Every structure is written in C-alpha cells, then in structure tokens.
Amino acid sequence: MNLVQRVENWGDTHHPQWLDIVRIALGVFLCFKGVDFLNNMGAMLNLVTHRMAFGSFTSMLMSNYIAFAHLLGGILLILGVLTRFACLIQIPILLGAIFFVNLSPDMYRPLSELALSIGVLLLLICFLVVGNGNGKWSLLKFQH
Numbered sequence: 001m002n003l004v005q006r007v008e009n010w011g012d013t014h015h016p017q018w019l020d021i022v023r024i025a026l027g028v029f030l031c032f033k034g035v036d037f038l039n040n041m042g043a044m045l046n047l048v049t050h051r052m053a054f055g056s057f058t059s060m061l062m063s064n065y066i067a068f069a070h071l072l073g074g075i076l077l078i079l080g081v082l083t084r085f086a087c088l089i090q091i092p093i094l095l096g097a098i099f100f101v102n103l104s105p106d107m108y109r110p111l112s113e114l115a116l117s118i119g120v121l122l123l124l125i126c127f128l129v130v131g132n133g134n135g136k137w138s139l140l141k142f143q144h
Contacts, residue, residue, distance in 0.1 A: 019130065020080070026123050027077030030090065034070030041067070066093050077127070087128040094121040 037044050041063060048066075049059045069089045076086035097117045 022123065023080065023083065023127055024078050026120065026127070027074040027079075027086075029120070030070045030074030030077065032074075034067050034074060037063075037067040037070060069093060083127055083131050087124045090124050091121065091128070094124060 044066070045059055045063045048063050049056070070093070073086040073090045076082050094117055098114065098121065
C-alpha cells in the first residue's frame with residue numbers, strides 16, 4: 001500500500017461528524033468568493049496583472065481559473081464529492097493569495113485578509129488528508 005492509499009484509508013476511518021459542517025461552511029465560503037471574484041473581475045484582473053509579470057491573455061486566464069475553481073471547488077466541498085480534488089485545485093490559489101496578494105507592503109493595514117487566507121489554506125490541507133470520509137452530510141453517503 002503506497003503513501004497516498006494509506007493517507008486515504010486513514011482519512012476515511014478517522015472522520016468526525018462535525019468536520020462535515022466545517023467542510024460545508026468552507027464550500028459555501030469558497031462559492032461566495034468565486035461569485036465575488038466574477039462580479040469584480042476587472043479589479044481582480046488588475047491585481048493579477050500588477051502583481052505578476054504576465055501578459056494580458058495569461059492574466060485573464062488566471063483570473064477566470066481563480067473564479068471558476070472557487071465555484072467548482074466550493075460546490076464539490078458542499079456536496080462532499082471529489083473533496084480531495086476540490087482541495088487540490090484550491091491550494092495553489094491560496095498559496096498565491098498568501099504570497100503575492102497578502103504579503104504586500106501594506107499587509108499591516110486594518111483587517112488584513114492574511115489570517116483568513118492562512119486559515120482557509122489550513123482547512124484545505126486538512127480536507128486534502130481527511131477527505132469527505134462518506135460523512136453524514138455527503139452526497140456519496142446517499143448513494144450507498
């Protein structure tokens with residue numbers, strides 16, 4: 001049994017029920033952020049263009065990826081389907097948010113989102129390991 005299979009097995013056997021509520025709340029939050037990014041696509045495109053040295057096409061592609069990955073990942077987390085995949089598509093976005101957006105010279109402004117980004121990243125890593133575990137509020141639970 002390789003490392004990935006052992007991690008999946010451990011996550012499936014050690015899954016407390018309250019973690020489903022946290023997973024659903026994280027999914028709702030990510031969906032909200034995805035809709036917020038879609039509504040403010042111009043501002044996000046401007047931020048991506050100025051923080052990273054990409055061309056306009058790459059910046060637009062990255063902005064759309066961020067918005068739709070948040071929407072898709074949030075929906076998958078809410079439903080409890082493909083939880084590890086949903087976390088994998090979110091983790092690079094959160095790492096970019098922490099290092100390129102939140103660690104800026106004005107990071108000490110009031111109500112900085114650095115703590116929020118780190119908290120969401122830690123939850124995503126947690127659900128990457130634990131998975132959905134066929135919890136009480138998982139779509140997979142209703143299929144059995």
